[in-house]
Amino acid sequence: MQLPRTPEDPEREPLLGERSSPAARDASPNPLSRHHRRLLLLVCATIVAADFGSALALAPQISIFESLICRRIGDGVDCKSPEVQGELALLTGWKETADQLPGIILALPYGFAADRIGRKPILLLAVAGVVLEDVAIRLVCWWNAALPLRMIWATPVFQIIGGGSQTATAMVYAMITDMVPAEKRASVFYIIAAAILLGEILATPTSAFLMAWSAWLPSLLSILFELLGLFSAAFIPETRPEATQAIKGNQDEEEREDSPISEDNADHGQNYPSKPTYHRWKDTVKRYWMHIQGTSVKSWNFNMVYIVCTFLLASIGRQALQLVIPYASKRFSWSIPRASFLVTLKGIINLVTLLFILPPLSTWLSKHASMSPALKDLRIVQGSAWLLTLGTILMSLAAQPPLFTFGLCFLALGWGFYSALRSLATALVLSSQVGVLSSCIGLAQSTGSLIAGPILAAAFRHALRMDGLGMGLPYMMTGGLFFLASCLTCLVRISGARSRP
Template structure:
């Protein structure tokens, strides 16, 4: 009688969960690929749509003969200062608002996903991005109905589903749910990074090609891809919520549980229904846990300062497209192909060069691993300084291309700095809070971007007004900030060595 049901360890009993997990991981990668490609299709054509609207308004007032019967104005005539200042202002407002809204909802949606499941967050996120695309398309096309400034409403749609940060954190949480052990989880995260590099390479090329055929084609393709993402979400298997698996060891559950659950683990064991009914309380406890982890850890505080300033410095990429287009008189489609050069260098550096160099640095020695991370961070920051300075000074396009390649070689800085988070520099041995440390670092990085995007936009507008070499002002400022980050990393290395 007792043998009628197979025991839990029976292979037939566990076969279905393993198949479901493998299927879920593949579907998550497919979903992330579709949404990432759709979002990569937006940036370049959006620049041209906004530029065209302002350009048409300008020439209708000053030289109506330039405006064609279809309302089009040749792109080379739109590089005048008045148009470019307005373009930079609106782009800066949209990007800053999007980061703010994404940051505001990241923690609440993370808490909701822990209680109600990941699927609902993915549905809301994809829906928000789709509606955002549709609104930008609608405002761009109906110039007789909406002023171009109505695009500012688009980022606030992400309050109902989040943006890139919510998507990434939900995908990581989903993969953590499916991963059976830490090495598997790490490999999943590496695949996510690889997908990001791939779409950084091919996204601008596809956007440039499609917008050369029809300015609105990237928008149509993006919306089509996003609509196709909903059936994939529907087929995603629902993993067990944290804490529901009886077979999962306590230590692993603590390691893999997101920020909310780690900070609430004791309360949940005492009164789970009461805590589950109060998402607000969970968020407050989570914020309290963040403060406790930061205070009393000087090295971690210095690392957060490093990440914050680095986020501000890296925000120069928000004006890179405008800079190349304005200074060298290139169309946005041509700029897309140039950006692919930068992305190709990133892919080669992060997937081939860095792994080979690290393997050559005796990776089995923990102390040498930390030294390698410090050396790599300092070298990358020095290269970033040189690249940003050369890009700001480049008077010719061919010089700018060389500077972009140099600048791209410094993109490994973030990788090396993030590698320090779980090193003895920051975390104690067997530190169970390292997962939360990563969450804090990512949030600080986002705050740096939040500060840097409007700052670089304002500096770019001043550069446009001044003209000449001062067009490179955002990159001159970034080069100084890279030196500041280099000094903080150097200080952190000295403190650890002592």
């Protein structure tokens, strides 16, 4: 189904076409409906509970891994020694890599399933698979005398159920896209990102407090909160557009009417038998492939290449956040609970940025600088990218905690980059191409996370054997990646960027 086209400038139309005016997007008088607010509340509750559980286990899990590695190596070994820390980095790095494989392999099949049976069942399966994986990790650690610790690399197999966290994230954004008006979507993306950060902010000090008794207490409690997230997801209403299903049903009906077998059955007053499940899935894949082939190539220009590549580079850099706790613990001789407060500081700054800095800045750029929605998002993306670059470079050069914390603050100020970049990408394509775009972004992020684990783990292990500035090697590499991402955002060009008075 083709959207209506304007005759003014067909070459520019896919970039900014079929989008409402800046005034409509930024100053829309229509608030979210009661149904939309209920959906957003349930989605946020699910995200906060699940992410709170995940963040609650972050520092305790590192502490448990560290103690088990020390015990395996032998008595009298310093847990901060390069040997122990190198094994810890290797363990967590390859675990991060293994976590990305199910999402990459199963994204497309579960995407098709979500279009046929709905978003909600796939979301529930994805969250359930993540919970089972975390339970398996706890069991491996508990039975460490009989099971090697590296067996946690096999636990992502449970993500076959639902496709893992990447699929869950895709379902959340799909639900928001289904139900929230386009002019409200960017603001809702900021709210979703803020909800994720809220889980981190609440979980980190709670985890540090509980670790004073035992690292196992917050580790096991995290499973309970993840189950609460699963319970909350069960109350989210289905958002799959019925219109899409009606169109598909009409297409199937037309195919049956054109089929000779269908005509023969009609002559005899018989109904055409339903197709086997294999053939129905085959037809679904064929329709999606024809849709992708029929997508307008004009909108997928170099801008889209730059944006997808930016997601790839920034996703690699994003994984460096996982090293904050072990890196600060080693370099500054901090305890793990103390180092975990850096994550809380970052989360607080992120929350303030997403809720109180970026929305007013977005409004100001639109009203006072007369920028179109796409150009406004682009400027926010570019500024955030340079803040990420500056922050990681300062962290790599920091020999004392204050400078490292200062760099982390810059990193936190630029963390709205990911939400703004997603909003920019959505503004540069037609509505009918958002699904294809989301698949490309998801694949880029998964691929970036896949290769980031071993690269950053190897850099961290090498840095442990160095002194001075050499210890900042992981963040030097991260700063280089963010610098390349910043350069790519400067290559994005937007036609007709200024709004008309």
